[in-house]
Amino acid sequence: MPSRIGPVLGRSSYIDDIAHGAKTWDQLCEDLDTLLYRLRYWHLSVRLPKSEFGKRSIPYLSHENSAEGIRATPKVVKGVMDLPFPKSHKGVLSFLGSLNYYHKFIEELWWQQSSNNFQKTRYVRDETSLELMNHSYCSKGKSLRRQC
Template structure:
């Protein structure tokens, strides 16, 4: 199932120029056709007239039937100016669990697709396939700055710095606004200026501050789309989870239930296992290191 799309633009890219690339057709074309058609129907991509055109790479999933379509952005990424937004240090994310007895780990569902692209970024994301020239409306995997853009969005969701623009907040479910004690913004931007703003500016460039009562929801950051949290009691964990889910709904971010764990006494997180007894390396990874052969050459 595809996630609901993100509403406001949060991904902007600045580029130089690149040459177009040739495309080879393979025997998976019908599967590519069905996938492209589905992406078009969901509004995740659109037809393009961009001067940019990256090739696709098709990978079979583990079941040997379904495909995963990747875009080869290696050339594009050479021209992208790297964002300075910081990723959190893993060591910093593995502290603060000392008094926790119950744990949860959340993985977001195709989180990058929850973020819309600016008009400039759409053109840069364009790719070619056997069925034409297509560009992303929502942020794809593979672009150099995509993890950093997503980190900025999820950090803002968890810590509560800026709010989504008023024209988009009006589409948020009323029960979410009530829970977060947010009143719809009215008259902030003249209606005639809204299209220009949403096409060219990210939510951070709009910079509409959250009310002071909207502080951190967990007091923890996420590592891109992975969130871990622990609480001293079951009731506290449930309360924290409820607050988190409402905050995620406000930002239209979906959780992947098959990849998430709730109410556990231990959870895997960033190649570690977290429990009330402490933190240790994931047994599978530790065994792989232990089984390394002893070096016999210099």
């Protein structure tokens, strides 16, 4: 059995969408050959009209992948920046989940959200009168009003 039967491209993953880059064109061609060999081995097909090869930048799962790295698309960034301030416990969880997922793509997001939303109101009440204090903490446990 050939040595190409190990994990593809150095990782094991569920195949649904595949995106891969390489530092050189030769490395990309070699990796693509390995990947296509593996797909043939397992009798999996690739839809050619939906496939793109050798591009410098590709849209992938609401992100733009390129040699410079992964970026959120401008539409997604605008959507996150325009999120309304939550008015319920469920809304706070959704809001924080969105910020947690996209924070690495938006520079100084915690400061922008702090100044835009947290300083406007002292308390937010939801339907059950649960008070959510206007005090949030960054990952280091310090107040957003202080630098983390």
